[in-house]
Amino acid sequence: MLLNPREYDPAHFDAETRRLLRATIDWFEQRGKAKLTEDYHNRVFYADFLEFAGKEGLFSTFLTPSANADGNPDKRWDTARIAALAEILGFYGLNFWYPFQVTVLGLGPVWQSGNDVARKRAADALDAGGVGAFGLSEKDHGADIYSSDMVLTKDGDGYRATGSKYYIGNGNCARTVSVFGRIDGVEGPDQYVFFYADSEHPNYHVVKNVVPSQMYVAEFRLEDYPVHAEDILHVGAEAFSAALNTVNIGKFNLCFGGIGMATHSLYEAITHAHNRVLYGKPVTDFPHVRREFVEAYARLTAMKLFSDRAVDYFRSANPDDRRYLLFNPITKMKVTTEAQKVIGLVADVVAAKGFEADTYLAMSKNDIDGLPKLEGTVAVNLALIAKFMPNYLFAPKEYAPVPTRTDAADDEFLFRQGPARGLSKVKFHDWKTAYARGQHIPNVALFTEQAGYLVKLLTEAAPDEAQQADLDFGLALTELFTLIVYGQLILEQARITGLDDEVVDQIFAVLVQDFSVAAVDLNGKASFDRGPAGDRAGRAAQAGGRQGAVRERVGARARPLRGLRYDPVMAREYRLGVTRKVANAAVKLLVGRGIPIAGRTGWLLTTTGRRSGADRTTPVNVIEVGGDRWLVSPYGQVGWVHNLRADATARLRRGRTRETWEVEEADAATAGPVLRAYVRKIPVTAPFFDAKLSDPAEAFAAEADRHPVFRLARSRA
Secondary structure: OOOOOOOOOOOOOOHHHHHHHHHHHHHHHHHHHHHHHHHHHOOOOOHHHHHHHHHHOHHHHHHOOHHHOOOOOOOOOOHHHHHHHHHHHHHHOHHHHHHHHHHHHHHHHHHOOOOHHHHHHHHHHHHOOOOEEEEOOEOOOEOOHHHOOOEEEEEOOEEEEEEEEEEEEOOOOOOEEEEEEEEOOOOHHHHEEEEEEOOOOOOEEEEEEOOOOOOOEEEEEEEEEEEOHHHEEEEOHHHHHHHHHHHHHHHHHHHHHHHHHHHHHHHHHHHHHHHOEEOOEEHHHOHHHHHHHHHHHHHHHHHHHHHHHHHHHHHOOEOOEOOHHHHHHHHHHHHHHHHHHHHHHHHHHHHHHHHOOOOHHHHHHHHHHHHHHEOEOHHHHHHHHHOOHHHHHHOOOOOOOOOOOOOOOOOHHHHOOOOOOOHHHOOOOOOHHHHHHOOOOHHHHHHHHHHHHHHHHHHHOOOOHHHHOOHHHHHHHHHHHHHHHHHHHHHHHHHHHOOOHHHHHHHHHHHHHHHHHHHHHHHOOHHHHHOHHHHHOOOHHHOOOEEOOEEOOOOOOOOOOHHHOOOOOOOOOOOOOHHHHHHHHHHHHHHHOOOOOOOOOEEEEEEEOOOOOOEEEEEEEEEEEOOEEEEEOOOOOOHHHHHHHHOOEEEEEEOOEEEEEEEEEOOHHHHHHHHHHHHHHOHHHHHHOOOOOOOOHHHHHOOHHHOOEEEEEEEOO
């Protein structure tokens, strides 16, 4: 399963693909490890590798879609073989993977464009041995494309572009540079544009290499660079979608670069340890060393299983099946952080040897931290993953089985993904099926039990409003969810490949421990301790890993640091952030299905938008006080409050139950006792009030203007 250069023969690929992959390995092997490490430490630019790739037509064959292949049957955009090449290049070093990776990114906006002139130009540049670059980020704004300082001013029938780009791989030599900018004098989304540039143009100025490395990560500046109609790739909303969809296509390869680096590191470390004798025994005979190698191997095998299966979903994607959009950020975040762990484990074994200049490990330790950061931070990708959680866990959809996709086909859908939105609407097949098939494996069964606790947590103690506002809490919750998705594809691929159950069991021993750690971390969040979930604390963490026949249980409950709380505390301000939006979606899904939330006070409230006239639905709590039922807004003057003031019709839904009411807003004196009762019943909202739980109703009445209350006055059923 793992790459072995001496025996590598990818028989599942066509003849030309096999030849090119084998030729790439042979080129590196002939150079030798000494040359590899020497050039790395001397920061020698990889011009010889680019020359080899150009001579063999490596990038041209692998990265030209069939539509621009001029009838060459070997040229196509084939995610399976692109992944295979990325793994090989990572095996020999990040510095060789990188120019291939950024060429993929640079070509993304071109192949998504309907500009036939630009497409042919890019294909011809690849044929000539050229590489690509993705000119998106800027020094002051990063990848914040709303704030681009690359400005195009009108010049006759075209434009002149002026501005700088920063952290652009291959920016020193790329013949195809996709540059994002904005048109001067145009407002709104229509101002944004992707255009084609060439690093050899006299108005294209390379400023410097911004990193101390073999790789060239450029700062470049355009000065009155001419941009004509044939250079325009995308305008307006299409430019935004092209940028995001390029990331979906290109950053997927981060995982395979990490797999290659971790594989080479493992081989080097285990060879060194086995050949080193201490106290009359090979180092590999020491129990703690064996344990670290076993864990490293298990994690690396899991990385490979997940990523290979994700390829199948990428290649099978279509407008009705966009499941790959979840698996992509997991490869970017989870697989790359696993590569860090693997390299850290084997580096711990070889100790000082891993710092020596003639080792691969000295290079990989230095470079591996870059992979999780090449497409946003781990937190950014976790926030993206969270958007898929409700539908994945609670709303499965039937799909035809996805086969193994190593066939010689062009993955043309990836370049017509369409607008980059609607992630929360993507549906998934039932994740429980893969786990049910693995219940005969002890640690799979144990991990399934843990996953069940997460589902139970979300259904019986769903994140309340305060927890939804806590990004730290939301990211910890999403970490647990990510492990379930990760395990699902591992199980699917293990079944396809016929992997030995003992290896799968060892993989899930690691995942069980990771889930336990993440569950304890979640339980230690201050928001968790305050909410209804706190009464069910640590249940997912109570199931530990099985190492061989030994079942360990981890039940430690981390408590928040009470000493960090200060009084007096001002009422917290409500913000509708990413985590809250995701949690709202989860709560809406559960309440809509009639699943009890927050002691059966949870309902879905639908109001009529005061401006749009469209239906607006949000989860709320309805409480009973003094024989009446009340709607309370603990978070202030939110949208549904304004809508009810404009149209006093409140439509409530929970499962199959439907109610329609005319509401009346309460005055302060009436609202005081209701607000006091509300906070006592739903104490997680207390941080949003100045009044304390022990205060009289008058204290709550004093801030009634900040917490509107409505009585369900007359039923319209």
